[in-house]
Amino acid sequence: MKYELQKTDSGSKARAGKLTTDHGEILTPIFMPVGTAGTVKAVHQRELKNDIQAQIILGNTYHLYLRPGLDILQGAGGLHKFNGWDKPILTDSGGYQVFSLKDIRKISEEGVKFQSHIDGSRHLFTPENVMDIQRVIGADIIMAFDECAPYPCDYSYAKKSMEMTHRWLKRCCDRFDATEGLYGYTQSLFPIVQGSVYKDLRIQSAEFIAEQNREGNAIGGLAVGEPADKMYETIDYVNDILPQDKPRYLMGVGTPENILESIALGIDMFDCVMPTRNARNGMLFTTQGIINIRNEKWKDDYSPIDETLGGYTSTFYSKAYLRHLVKCDEILAAQIASVHNLTFYLWLVGQAREHILAGDFTEWKKVMVKKVMERL
Numbered sequence: 001m002k003y004e005l006q007k008t009d010s011g012s013k014a015r016a017g018k019l020t021t022d023h024g025e026i027l028t029p030i031f032m033p034v035g036t037a038g039t040v041k042a043v044h045q046r047e048l049k050n051d052i053q054a055q056i057i058l059g060n061t062y063h064l065y066l067r068p069g070l071d072i073l074q075g076a077g078g079l080h081k082f083n084g085w086d087k088p089i090l091t092d093s094g095g096y097q098v099f100s101l102k103d104i105r106k107i108s109e110e111g112v113k114f115q116s117h118i119d120g121s122r123h124l125f126t127p128e129n130v131m132d133i134q135r136v137i138g139a140d141i142i143m144a145f146d147e148c149a150p151y152p153c154d155y156s157y158a159k160k161s162m163e164m165t166h167r168w169l170k171r172c173c174d175r176f177d178a179t180e181g182l183y184g185y186t187q188s189l190f191p192i193v194q195g196s197v198y199k200d201l202r203i204q205s206a207e208f209i210a211e212q213n214r215e216g217n218a219i220g221g222l223a224v225g226e227p228a229d230k231m232y233e234t235i236d237y238v239n240d241i242l243p244q245d246k247p248r249y250l251m252g253v254g255t256p257e258n259i260l261e262s263i264a265l266g267i268d269m270f271d272c273v274m275p276t277r278n279a280r281n282g283m284l285f286t287t288q289g290i291i292n293i294r295n296e297k298w299k300d301d302y303s304p305i306d307e308t309l310g311g312y313t314s315t316f317y318s319k320a321y322l323r324h325l326v327k328c329d330e331i332l333a334a335q336i337a338s339v340h341n342l343t344f345y346l347w348l349v350g351q352a353r354e355h356i357l358a359g360d361f362t363e364w365k366k367v368m369v370k371k372v373m374e375r376l
């Protein structure tokens, strides 16, 4: 995978760039729709391509390993063949997922023993087998096996956890570099910066991650409940250490405001369940602000969901109709709201890219953050 830094903003650390993978190009900054179990929930592939214009989607090792399982995925020729998405895919290593299975997982130097949330069966993830699993899934970008330290956690826990994540990273790199892709295209491994919210640990972790000289770098351990200003402060000094000529992926972020502020701090790649999860309970992000479509005020508003966003879904359906579908808990409600929110998120990062290239990103961001976060 190649990264071309195309423009660095004059008034901030924002960057515009281009990632080239064997499944196509990604223009950054970019938002990556979350497709945990091999599907972006309630969204067809054609909508991902046409309305949403997604360039890369996410999958997850933990979920895909448990269901449909590696035999089915390998039999299909990997996830791209299985779900028909022929553009880039990134898979998270499952670290975050198994750590959120609080009471049914056990961490040791070797790896993490856990019970499946589906049928209670027992499994062990190690840095080595998580690399092998992601080889079988076949994502273009795969994540190292790490521990996302809980927030809050004390300094000694954060230090021990970070050091174990670094030892696991060496094991991931050794295994990854000793194996080949199974499907004839290349895959890239991204390490993940940890250290919780302790500056000295974060600096140590960022330096260690940078030293690995991989094709891209991720910042983990954030968007886990810490205050936003703590997140921004951490991103700011970590990005001063991560190399300029590699893409930076901030995991699990975030609201439109979080994304624009993080772009200004030098982040290039984002993923978050918010646009799809919130869509399913009627929270719409629009170019005019945030709408809770279940609110009475929309019941006879026959105007399109979002006049200026473009894309079939956002202009074809009215607010009143979508509110009706949400109230009836219709399946179509989840589809319309998810396609709309993802169209908005891709539009937002696309606009950020345009304004970075045009040189007026900082002024644009100030106005846009205020506008899109307003509660209508």
Ligand SMILES: CNc1nc2c(CC[C@H]3O[C@@H](OC)[C@@H]4OC(C)(C)O[C@@H]43)c3nc(N)[nH]c(=O)c3cc2[nH]1
Pocket: 034, 035, 036, 058, 059, 060, 092, 093, 094, 095, 096, 143, 146, 147, 148, 149, 192, 219, 220, 221, 222, 223, 224, 251, 252, 253, 271, 272, 273
């Ligand atoms: C929400 N805040 C947040 N998410 C984080 C993630 C997981 C990101 C994955 O979890 C889902 O987002 C909840 C996404 O959908 C799938 C496809 C399941 O994968 C994505 C992290 N993952 C790893 N490996 N390490 C981290 O330190 C880390 C930190 C995070 N903070």
